[in-house]
Amino acid sequence: MNTHARIAFPDLQSKTMSADDAAALIHDGMTIGMSGFTGSGYPKSVPVALASQIEAAHAAGNPFRVKVFTGASTGPELDGALAKANGIEFRLPYNSDPIAREQINSGEMNYVDMHLSQVAPVVWEGFLGKLDMAVVEVSGITPDGDLIPSTSIGNNKTWLDQAEKVILEVNHWQSHALDGMHDIYYGTALPPSRVPIPLVRPDDRIGQKHFRIDPSKVVAVVETEAPDRNLPFAKPDAVAEAIAGHLLEFLAHEVARGRLPANLLPLQSGVGNVTNAVLSGLMDSPYHDMTAFTEVVQDGMLDLLDAGKLRMASATAFSLSPEAAERFNRDALRYRDKLILRPQEISNHPELVRRLGCIAMNGLIEADIYGNVNSTHVMGSRIQNGIGGSGDFARNAYLSIFMTPSTAKGGKISAIVPQVAHVDHISQDVQVIVTEHGLADLRGLAPRQRAGVIIDRCAHPDYKPMLRDYYARALQGSFGKHAPTLLNEALSWHQRYVETGSMR
Numbered sequence: 129m130n131t132h133a134r135i136a137f138p139d140l141q142s143k144t145m146s147a148d149d150a151a152a153l154i155h156d157g158m159t160i161g162m163s164g165f166t167g168s169g170y171p172k173s174v175p176v177a178l179a180s181q182i183e184a185a186h187a188a189g190n191p192f193r194v195k196v197f198t199g200a201s202t203g204p205e206l207d208g209a210l211a212k213a214n215g216i217e218f219r220l221p222y223n224s225d226p227i228a229r230e231q232i233n234s235g236e237m238n239y240v241d242m243h244l245s246q247v248a249p250v251v252w253e254g255f256l257g258k259l260d261m262a263v264v265e266v267s268g269i270t271p272d273g274d275l276i277p278s279t280s281i282g283n284n285k286t287w288l289d290q291a292e293k294v295i296l297e298v299n300h301w302q303s304h305a306l307d308g309m310h311d312i313y314y315g316t317a318l319p320p321s322r323v324p325i326p327l328v329r330p331d332d333r334i335g336q337k338h339f340r341i342d343p344s345k346v347v348a349v350v351e352t353e354a355p356d357r358n359l360p361f362a363k364p365d366a367v368a369e370a371i372a373g374h375l376l377e378f379l380a381h382e383v384a385r386g387r388l389p390a391n392l393l394p395l396q397s398g399v400g401n402v403t404n405a406v407l408s409g410l411m412d413s414p415y416h417d418m419t420a421f422t423e424v425v426q427d428g429m430l431d432l433l434d435a436g437k438l439r440m441a442s443a444t445a446f447s448l449s450p451e452a453a454e455r456f457n458r459d460a461l462r463y464r465d466k467l468i469l470r471p472q473e474i475s476n477h478p479e480l481v482r483r484l485g486c487i488a489m490n491g492l493i494e495a496d497i498y499g500n501v502n503s504t505h506v507m508g509s510r511i512q513n514g515i516g517g518s519g520d521f522a523r524n525a526y527l528s529i530f531m532t533p534s535t536a537k538g539g540k541i542s543a544i545v546p547q548v549a550h551v552d553h554i555s556q557d558v559q560v561i562v563t564e565h566g567l568a569d570l571r572g573l574a575p576r577q578r579a580g581v582i583i584d585r586c587a588h589p590d591y592k593p594m595l596r597d598y599y600a601r602a603l604q605g606s607f608g609k610h611a612p613t614l615l616n617e618a619l620s621w622h623q624r625y626v627e628t629g630s631m632r
Contacts, residue, residue: 153348207224295349519552
């Protein structure tokens with residue numbers, strides 16, 4: 129690491145210090161806005177040092193816990209380290225760390241699961257109180273004192289603006305060629321001063337390349353050289369390939385009917401092996417000149433860019449496997465004009481999703497026979513990760529698609545159930561459900577029509593007879609016939625799993 133090579137502003141160069149010294153500026157009870165969206169662009173040194181200081185405080189019998197706000201999930205050096213030290217009192221808006229998840233589900237950590245587009249406005253409104261500190265990873269500091277963003281934008285603009293004090297991590301691992309890939313829009317405002325966001329195409333640039341920062345707020349600059357940490361994507365299995373096949377056939381049908389243009393509409397894809405399999409499936413599709421307006425750039429999108437199938441992608445972060453991250457770092461200059469990273473209040477903005485007509489493709493935990501979707505809670509009460517941006521996109525998309533294998537836990541759990549145990553996406557926001565067994569197009573269908581299509585096309589064969597039996601009896605014994613429900617049985621499948629370990 130060439131010390132100070134990326135810190136070209138003398139006033140901030142003079143504030144460099146160790147991660148331990150920077151972490152010592154954080155105290156018990158503080159609210160901290162940290163960078164990071166998926167396993168990209170999060171601080172990797174200061175949180176680890178802070179976790180050590182929290183452990184030492186606890187060993188001495190002193191309280192030390194903090195509130196942590198981020199863009200979305202982060203990496204083990206942040207959520208994992210702080211959760212292991214029992215250092216997080218309150219967390220929002222999304223978490224995927226297993227240690228933190230256990231603490232949330234045991235009641236040790238308070239957690240607010242939020243639509244990702246709403247986090248920045250809520251902080252600006254002051255509803256969550258003051259932001260004591262921001263800890264933000266950047267890839268460099270310009271001679272004018274502006275900050276060159278890293279591999280995620282998330283809520284960093286808001287943290288830098290709203291925090292009373294700022295700690296910067298300058299990461300030398302991040303590519304120099306990131307400079308120029310970002311579009312930081314400073315035109316958002318609260319009512320009554322809010323105006324339309326002037327973005328009408330996914331490749332519009334409406335902001336500036338760098339973050340602004342008041343140098344007097346910066347109390348520490350820490351230099352690091354550590355990679356982002358994202359898990360590798362599994363090679364698509366037969367189930368994922370079948371789901372992708374059904375969806376690609378559906379898109380071809382929509383193009384043939386004139387309901388989609390020949391190059392589709394801007395793609396949004398949630399994170400995961402199934403959605404990445406769909407992106408891989410697009411490699412062999414007839415579509416060219418495609419675009420993406422999404423939250424994260426995954427491996428499949430890099431492949432589509434390399435193949436010339438995808439013209440450009442707009443997102444707020446990367447979510448790349450270690451191999452793809454190395455490839456991106458090596459060739460970042462080549463990708464710079466094809467990728468745009470924006471603040472998540474823009475990448476997930478409901479108005480923009482509706483205006484651009486996105487095709488939203490997201491995963492789920494379970495769906496019921498009427499099309500309500502649970503994306504977050506296992507058996508209705510154990511949070512898995514969070515709603516993320518799926519709600520921002522599902523309600524406003526041109527096409528709202530949810531995908532899942534039809535069973536989990538080796539067939540002991542059905543993803544299609546009489547009634548979901550928790551509702552994240554109401555049936556009015558769910559247009560298409562896809563499993564390896566088929567695709568249910570729910571547009572224009574009343575609840576009873578939806579039930580027949582979902583059971584016939586999406587349920588696993590082992591569970592179809594049970595679903596048909598439940599629905600037939602619901603038609604006879606329900607309080608009403610619009611969406612027939614047996615109140616004493618609707619969640620019995622979940623209860624059976626909790627008691628016996630299987631929904632069968």
